Amino acid sequence: MYGLGIAKAMAITLKNLVLPSRLFTVHQYPDRKIGLLGMAKRAETNPITYIMKNPLEAAKSLVGLVSVEDRLPQHPRFRGEEFTWYEQRCTGCASCAKYCPLGIIRIVTEPSGDFVSEGDKYAIEVFDIDIGRCMFCGLCVEACPYDALHMGSGFEEGRYSRSELIIDVDRLRSAPKRPSTWFRPQFEAIGYDPRSDGEIDWHEAGRHQKPTVPELEDRWSNR
Amino acid sequence: MCSQVTTAVIEFSGFLISVHPEQLNFCGIYRVFETLLPEGWQWLAFGLGAFSLAFFVVNSLIAVGAIYTWFERRAIGRFQSRLGPNRWGPFGLLQPLADILKLITKEDTTPSVADRPVFALAPIILLVPAFMVFAVIPFGDQTFLGRLNIGVLFIVGVTGINTFGILMGGWGSRNKYAILGAMRGVAMLISYEVPMALAIAGVVVLGGSLSLLQIVGAQHVPFILVQPLGFLVFMTAASAEMSRAPFDMIEAESELGAGYHTEYSGIKFAIFQLGEFMAPLVTAAIATVLFLGGTRGWDPVPGPVWFVAKAFAVVFFLLWVRTTWPRLRVDQIMGFAWKGLFPLALLNIFFVAIEVVVFQDADTGMLIDGSLWWMAVTNWILTVVSIIVLANVLGQSRLKPSTPVPSQLANMGAEAD
Numbered sequence: 355m356y357g358l359g360i361a362k363a364m365a366i367t368l369k370n371l372v373l374p375s376r377l378f379t380v381h382q383y384p385d386r387k388i389g390l391l392g393m394a395k396r397a398e399t400n401p402i403t404y405i406m407k408n409p410l411e412a413a414k415s416l417v418g419l420v421s422v423e424d425r426l427p428q429h430p431r432f433r434g435e436e437f438t439w440y441e442q443r444c445t446g447c448a449s450c451a452k453y454c455p456l457g458i459i460r461i462v463t464e465p466s467g468d469f470v471s472e473g474d475k476y477a478i479e480v481f482d483i484d485i486g487r488c489m490f491c492g493l494c495v496e497a498c499p500y501d502a503l504h505m506g507s508g509f510e511e512g513r514y515s516r517s518e519l520i521i522d523v524d525r526l527r528s529a530p531k532r533p534s535t536w537f538r539p540q541f542e543a544i545g546y547d548p549r550s551d552g553e554i555d556w557h558e559a560g561r562h563q564k565p566t567v568p569e570l571e572d573r574w575s576n577r
Numbered sequence: 578m579c580s581q582v583t584t585a586v587i588e589f590s591g592f593l594i595s596v597h598p599e600q601l602n603f604c605g606i607y608r609v610f611e612t613l614l615p616e617g618w619q620w621l622a623f624g625l626g627a628f629s630l631a632f633f634v635v636n637s638l639i640a641v642g643a644i645y646t647w648f649e650r651r652a653i654g655r656f657q658s659r660l661g662p663n664r665w666g667p668f669g670l671l672q673p674l675a676d677i678l679k680l681i682t683k684e685d686t687t688p689s690v691a692d693r694p695v696f697a698l699a700p701i702i703l704l705v706p707a708f709m710v711f712a713v714i715p716f717g718d719q720t721f722l723g724r725l726n727i728g729v730l731f732i733v734g735v736t737g738i739n740t741f742g743i744l745m746g747g748w749g750s751r752n753k754y755a756i757l758g759a760m761r762g763v764a765m766l767i768s769y770e771v772p773m774a775l776a777i778a779g780v781v782v783l784g785g786s787l788s789l790l791q792i793v794g795a796q797h798v799p800f801i802l803v804q805p806l807g808f809l810v811f812m813t814a815a816s817a818e819m820s821r822a823p824f825d826m827i828e829a830e831s832e833l834g835a836g837y838h839t840e841y842s843g844i845k846f847a848i849f850q851l852g853e854f855m856a857p858l859v860t861a862a863i864a865t866v867l868f869l870g871g872t873r874g875w876d877p878v879p880g881p882v883w884f885v886a887k888a889f890a891v892v893f894f895l896l897w898v899r900t901t902w903p904r905l906r907v908d909q910i911m912g913f914a915w916k917g918l919f920p921l922a923l924l925n926i927f928f929v930a931i932e933v934v935v936f937q938d939a940d941t942g943m944l945i946d947g948s949l950w951w952m953a954v955t956n957w958i959l960t961v962v963s964i965i966v967l968a969n970v971l972g973q974s975r976l977k978p979s980t981p982v983p984s985q986l987a988n989m990g991a992e993a994d
Contacts, residue, residue, distance in 0.1 A: 360902070367656045367901045387663060417667045 386424035436506030438533035440556040443502035446476035450494035458484040486519035504533030507548035643673035685843030696749030700848035703742030707855035728789035750840035758836030762827030768914040773814035775922035779807040793871035819856030823902035861891035
């Protein structure tokens with residue numbers, strides 16, 4: 355029978371229009387408009403109670419003015435931008451700059467102050483990472499002998515010019531310390547998730563447990 | 578003109594202003610200007626009245642077209658499990674404004690080898706017929722501008738003009754994709770004019786007049802029920818006329834870039850887009866008048882509301898068809914016009930003419946309601962039968978899948994081993 359296929363196709367598209375369960379295979383990013391039902395679900399009440407409690411918010415959600423942040427689900431090992439850097443751990447050895455296959459890391463150090471002695475570390479003057487050319491291979495992170503540099507977990511780096519894509523040392527210092535757990539088994543051991551958990555201190559970022567004072571004394575002075 | 582005494586649209590008395598919406602036609606506005614201007618300046622009142630009415634109509638149509646672009650994109654998004662524009666304003670309602678602003682501020686480029694006057698005129702020639710059609714559409718008991726007694730002829734003639742716009746756009750661009758799209762588009766548009774005009778001729782035979790008001794008045798039973806075959810042919814031909822999917826050969830994105838408006842940008846492109854989005858509204862208005870009974874409806878709801886509701890239903894149907902069906906091939910489209918729709922339109926006009934001769938009152942030449950219902954029953958049966966017969970004559974053998982012939986090379990690998 356002719357025309358049956360046409361009718362079937364039109365029924366399918368009509369189903370898409372009418373049935374809410376078939377909606378939106380497309381994910382909306384970075385935030386999502388939610389209606390009254392969604393608002394009530396988030397507040398863990400039923401819609402009527404929600405309208406009674408916050409009539410203004412309910413009206414706004416009915417007109418479609420309320421949007422909530424909607425993050426893409428992501429693995430903690432995701433290799434993102436915004437490198438996390440712990441200045442306290444960094445010695446300025448520039449291993450990362452040497453191992454970078456694209457040569458996009460630039461480090462300039464100077465001896466820290468007047469009292470330089472053997473084993474003292476260097477102060478970092480310049481630490482530029484040009485993530486506009488970075489391919490996020492993570493070799494710099496693998497190369498870091500003191501676990502000072504980690505991959506970040508962000509990916510929203512839309513900018514208007516390439517020069518804004520260079521991460522400098524001030525930005526590395528002030529950025530929130532949420533390292534990706536890629537190549538860092540110590541984070542995975544404690545089940546750290548950069549998306550949901552808080553910041554991690556530099557003490558905990560090391561590959562080994564921080565030795566206690568008696569252990570240090572046993573190792574260095576009591577022999 | 579306007580000889581009968583009508584109260585002015587707006588009466589000024591002190592600071593009080595009273596508006597008479599029932600007088601919001603040309604005569605009412607003309608009265609307003611006539612009372613304001615001194616004696617002997619009627620020509621200016623005439624011009625101002627005509628201009629202000631046309632200004633009002635054109636701008637409201639542009640506003641409706643802008644809102645319609647939003648509606649179409651949102652609805653198609655939902656049809657296809659997408660979202661559509663929803664970022665700018667509540668539900669994305671300000672999206673048309675953003676689009677217009679973007680297109681206006683963009684650079685209006687012209688190719689250096691373009692035929693400049695033709696290139697510049699093409700968008701206007703495409704857009705103007707869409708507005709001109711609304712001059713004769715009866716939205717209420719009266720039309721906006723012209724009380725034409727040959728409204729059907731006017732519509733058929735005016736909607737044919739947009740063929741020129743497309744051909745001029747394609748020719749003026751001096752671009753191979755543009756001229757290819759324009760040429761095959763023009764071939765398609767001219768082919769589909771024929772069944773569309775024949776389907777409208779069926780309505781004229783049934784309504785007994787070329788005036789749109791009288792056709793609406795004759796529809797005691799909506800003509801979609803009386804001649805379903807004519808409606809089918811008209812809607813198919815009309816959706817080809819506005820060159821939307823499944824007949825969007827003119828700007829087939831996957832084949833021609835953007836077709837006839839490949840080289841356009843800025844405000845000219847905006848006008849092309851507006852003309853394209855006005856087309857379904859025009860078609861819906863014409864189909865409502867000719868086949869769905871125009872402003873006729875049941876009593877508590879006023880006529881214009883009925884008109885808008887019916888037109889919206891037609892627009893929604895066109896949208897639904899557009900979002901569902903894939904684009905046809907060029908030869909399929911042309912074959913469908915001449916081998917499918919043309920005979921069906923001829924059959925329709927043949928049936929309707931015979932029935933009108935049989936059923937009409939011998940003295941007055943009028944059709945009564947009962948005979949219209951009888952014609953409806955007969956025509957539904959005839960429609961189904963003729964479509965099935967035509968489908969079997971045209972397509973049965975060709976639609977059969979050919980038996981696959983095994984390739985000579987199929988077993989070569991096995992033999993080598």
